Amino acid sequence: xxxxxxxxxxxxxxxxxxxxxxxxxxxxxxxxxxxxxxxxxxxxxxxxxxxxxxxxxxxxxxxxxxxxxxxxxxxxxxxxxxxxxxxxxxxxxxxxxxxxxxxxxxxxxxxxxxxxxxxxxxxxxxxxxxxxxxxxxxxxxxxxxxxxxxxxxxxxxxxxxxxxxxxxxxxxxxxxxxxxxxxxxxxxxxxxxxxxxxxxxxxxxxxxxxxxxxxxxxxxxxxxxxxxxxxxxxxxxxxxxxxxxxxxxxxxxxxxxxxxxxxxxxxxxxxxxxxxxxxxxxxxxxxxxxxxxxxxxxxxxxxxxxxxxxxxxxxxxxxxxxxxxxxxxxxxxxxxxxxxxxxxxxxxxxxxxxxxxxxxxxxxxxxxxxxxxxxxxxxxxxxxxxxxxxxxxxxxxxxx
Amino acid sequence: xxxxxxxxxxxxxxxxxxxxxxxxxxxxxxxxxxxxxxxxxxxxxxxxxxxxxxxxxxxxxxxxxxxxxxxxxxxxxxxxxxxxxxxxxxxxxxxxxxxxxxxxxxxxxxxxxxxxxxxxxxxxxxxxxxxxxxxxxxxxxxxxxxxxxxxxxxxxxxxxxxxxxxxxxxxxxxxxxxxxxxxxxxxxxxxxxxxxxxxxxxxxxxxxxxxxxxxxxxxxxxxxxxxxxxxxxxxxxxxxxxxxxxxxxxxxxxxxxxxxxxxxxxxxxxxxxxxxxxxxxxxxxxxxxxxxxxxxxxxxxxxxxxxxxxxxxxxxxxxxxxxxxxxxxxxxxxxxxxxxxxxxxxxxxxxxxxxxxxxxxxxxxxxxxxxxxxxxxxxxxxxxxxxxxxxxxxxxxxxxxxx
Numbered sequence: 135x136x137x138x139x140x141x142x143x144x145x146x147x148x149x150x151x152x153x154x155x156x157x158x159x160x161x162x163x164x165x166x167x168x169x170x171x172x173x174x175x176x177x178x179x180x181x182x183x184x185x186x187x188x189x190x191x192x193x194x195x196x197x198x199x200x201x202x203x204x205x206x207x208x209x210x211x212x213x214x215x216x217x218x219x220x221x222x223x224x225x226x227x228x229x230x231x232x233x234x235x236x237x238x239x240x241x242x243x244x245x246x247x248x249x250x251x252x253x254x255x256x257x258x259x260x261x262x263x264x265x266x267x268x269x270x271x272x273x274x275x276x277x278x279x280x281x282x283x284x285x286x287x288x289x290x291x292x293x294x295x296x297x298x299x300x301x302x303x304x305x306x307x308x309x310x311x312x313x314x315x316x317x318x319x320x321x322x323x324x325x326x327x328x329x330x331x332x333x334x335x336x337x338x339x340x341x342x343x344x345x346x347x348x349x350x351x352x353x354x355x356x357x358x359x360x361x362x363x364x365x366x367x368x369x370x371x372x373x374x375x376x377x378x379x380x381x382x383x384x385x386x387x388x389x390x391x392x393x394x395x396x397x398x399x400x401x402x403x404x405x406x407x408x409x410x411x412x413x414x415x416x417x418x419x420x421x422x423x424x425x426x427x428x429x430x431x432x433x434x435x436x437x438x439x440x441x442x443x444x445x446x447x448x449x450x451x452x453x454x455x456x457x458x459x460x461x462x463x464x465x466x467x468x469x470x471x472x473x474x475x476x477x478x479x480x481x482x483x484x485x486x487x488x489x490x491x492x493x494x495x496x497x498x499x500x501x502x503x504x505x506x507x508x509x510x511x512x513x514x515x516x517x518x519x520x521x522x523x524x525x526x527x528x529x530x531x532x533x534x
Numbered sequence: 535x536x537x538x539x540x541x542x543x544x545x546x547x548x549x550x551x552x553x554x555x556x557x558x559x560x561x562x563x564x565x566x567x568x569x570x571x572x573x574x575x576x577x578x579x580x581x582x583x584x585x586x587x588x589x590x591x592x593x594x595x596x597x598x599x600x601x602x603x604x605x606x607x608x609x610x611x612x613x614x615x616x617x618x619x620x621x622x623x624x625x626x627x628x629x630x631x632x633x634x635x636x637x638x639x640x641x642x643x644x645x646x647x648x649x650x651x652x653x654x655x656x657x658x659x660x661x662x663x664x665x666x667x668x669x670x671x672x673x674x675x676x677x678x679x680x681x682x683x684x685x686x687x688x689x690x691x692x693x694x695x696x697x698x699x700x701x702x703x704x705x706x707x708x709x710x711x712x713x714x715x716x717x718x719x720x721x722x723x724x725x726x727x728x729x730x731x732x733x734x735x736x737x738x739x740x741x742x743x744x745x746x747x748x749x750x751x752x753x754x755x756x757x758x759x760x761x762x763x764x765x766x767x768x769x770x771x772x773x774x775x776x777x778x779x780x781x782x783x784x785x786x787x788x789x790x791x792x793x794x795x796x797x798x799x800x801x802x803x804x805x806x807x808x809x810x811x812x813x814x815x816x817x818x819x820x821x822x823x824x825x826x827x828x829x830x831x832x833x834x835x836x837x838x839x840x841x842x843x844x845x846x847x848x849x850x851x852x853x854x855x856x857x858x859x860x861x862x863x864x865x866x867x868x869x870x871x872x873x874x875x876x877x878x879x880x881x882x883x884x885x886x887x888x889x890x891x892x893x894x895x896x897x898x899x900x901x902x903x904x905x906x907x908x909x910x911x912x913x914x915x916x917x918x919x920x921x922x923x924x925x926x927x928x929x930x931x932x933x934x935x936x937x
Binding site for chain 2: 262315319322323329330337338341346349350353355356360364365366367369370371372374376377425426427452453457459460461462
């Protein structure tokens with residue numbers, strides 16, 4: 135609460151301080167166009183769990199900085215950045231904390247970064263001699279913006295949730311690489327705007343601008359449909375798992391919980407984007423094999439006979455082999471298939487002959503699976519309330 | 535088109551491009567090196583393809599051609615650059631897939647389309663009022679030429695692509711339209727380079743290539759995800775078969791027949807992929823059949839369809855697919871009606887395709903007898919238009935010749 139107020143005040147203070155001298159970027163219509171495009175991209179933005187993806191709104195801001203290089207770039211970008219956090223969904227859900235904090239955070243990092251940009255390329259004309267200088271300035275600004283943004287978000291997370299860092303600093307280099315690319319591209323796009331536009335006719339600047347925005351638009355659109363497709367894939371698998379569980383009262387919600395526990399453990403162990411996602415997928419599919427097992431076997435209250443146990447395993451493997459044919463799922467199937475293996479290399483190896491210790495992911499999954507099995511009701515025994523010490527003791531056998 | 539014809543025609547086009555290009559280069563007042571440089575760029579761009587949403591792979595050549603159209607004003611030099619570029623591209627394409635016919639038949643389409651592009655640019659630049667320095671004019675002309683390029687290419691593809699006789703021209707045309715985002719990004723990259731090069735010189739290369747590279751990455755990712763999504767659905771759809779609750783391979787075969795019918799009658803590509811998913815999963819409801827209580831109580835086709843739809847609809851993105859599965863058991867008309875408009879076309883196709891596969895593999899009928907059986911059911915069960923299309927599909931596959 136206090137934090138949000140602080141960020142809003144800081145952001146608003148910077149904005150007022152920037153606007154106070156009364157010098158506005160020129161021409162104003164161009165600023166409006168850039169602000170509209172920036173807001174549009176922020177509204178349609180999707181989260182992609184990936185390092186290589188550039189942020190379109192950062193690209194728009196830096197391009198604006200180069201376009202307005204000779205007339206108040208800091209003011210221009212601060213205004214664009216200040217508008218972007220206010221999204222319709224926040225108003226609908228009456229959320230105010232996130233947009234407020236984001237507003238302050240974005241204005242601070244954008245104005246700091248563009249100040250660096252303006253310092254490195256002060257009022258220079260954008261032409262072929264000066265272009266390298268602008269590339270340098272924009273890249274530096276991009277990296278600074280990224281680092282500030284990262285630090286501020288970390289700070290907010292720590293203060294609000296008291297949690298450890300979401301992503302450790304060691305990942306910074308991976309994250310920085312796209313920022314370098316963004317800086318270079320923004321300098322080139324902004325440079326193209328100035329250099330094609332030598333005689334300054336309106337028609338020409340409109341052409342150049344629209345070409346630049348088409349570039350933004352197409353890549354944003356494709357990434358959106360890519361993210362949507364991934365979500366579809368995720369939800370399809372999730373749906374099937376749900377359908378399986380719906381048939382069996384005892385395991386209802388088991389997979390969702392195991393996925394949740396695995397994700398918690400993975401986060402604690404410092405897994406990042408792609409690796410965490412892989413773990414979650416493995417957890418989601420770790421029981422799909424049961425879809426193919428005759429229901430009376432799954433539900434059987436007595437111990438399974440050797441024959442029945444074998445029958446159950448055959449079905450499970452058939453499904454695992456089926457899923458392993460999907461290139462993308464193959465590593466996840468491997469994790470899921472190994473979650474019965476023991477830490478010391480003994481134990482049940484999912485039927486496929488494998489030597490050595492199972493991977494960290496498989497061990498995490500084993501812990502999450504056992505934890506949920508012990509704390510929820512199964513057909514062969516009632517549930518027990520989680521008694522941390524006893525559960526940990528029995529988990530120690532399979533993984534550490 | 536027969537394989538030999540494609541072979542000879544592509545060789546002839548290569549020689550024509552080479553001859554025409556050299557002749558035009560000789561008559562052009564321009565020096566030789568910009569022409570050769572442009573031609574090399576156009577040819578090299580044919581090294582790289584980008585996967586488009588339609589499942590096709592597009593050559594980057596049109597991007598290079600767009601840049602050339604901006605940079606070279608002289609008509610003879612422009613024609614020469616593109617013709618020589620296509621001649622070099624032939625060598626690349628044939629060198630890459632020496633024995634593959636698809637490379638050659640692609641070449642036919644690419645050359646025709648690119649030459650149409652060049653001629654449009656040249657013709658539109660003729661009028662007296664044209665000013666090469668007015669960028670708006672140049673952009674408008676190249677955009678028009680781009681539309682011509684696109685149409686000619688789609689047309690050439692649907693003509694040359696006719697070795698697959700079961701594809702309707704309408705389907706191919708709609709398929710080509712799916713790719714507009716890729717094509718727009720290629721054009722934009724080319725236009726940015728063409729506009730920027732005179733002012734920015736070699737900085738124009740990263741300017742055009744970087745944004746395109748981001749889009750390219752996105753297209754490739756999208757395509758990969760689309761493939762694995764299909765694989766995921768395929769794998770999940772086989773679970774009842776693996777569990778021994780459905781005939782092995784039934785869903786895969788049904789889907790392949792259903793998709794062929796949909797293409798034959800010219801459904802929209804989006805609907806075709808929905809139909810493909812629905813027909814792959816049309817028997818997913820059989821998973822419930824290992825429930826002892828259900829086996830005791832008995833079940834109908836409608837129950838199976840409903841259970842399947844319930845499972846599929848758990849995935850929010852597949853709601854429409856679930857609906858198609860839910861309706862798959864319904865006859866195409868009820869008594870006293872000409873046609874029941876509430877039954878989706880895709881559901882009727884699934885009904886026919888699934889029944890055909892059952893006739894072949896459960897009842898062990900020959901393809902002809904299976905078709906006869908389906909036609910017998912055309913009073914209420916199977917839509918005669920779809921069974922007619924099925925007959926075309928089956929005969930195009932050559933399944934009928936064995937009888």
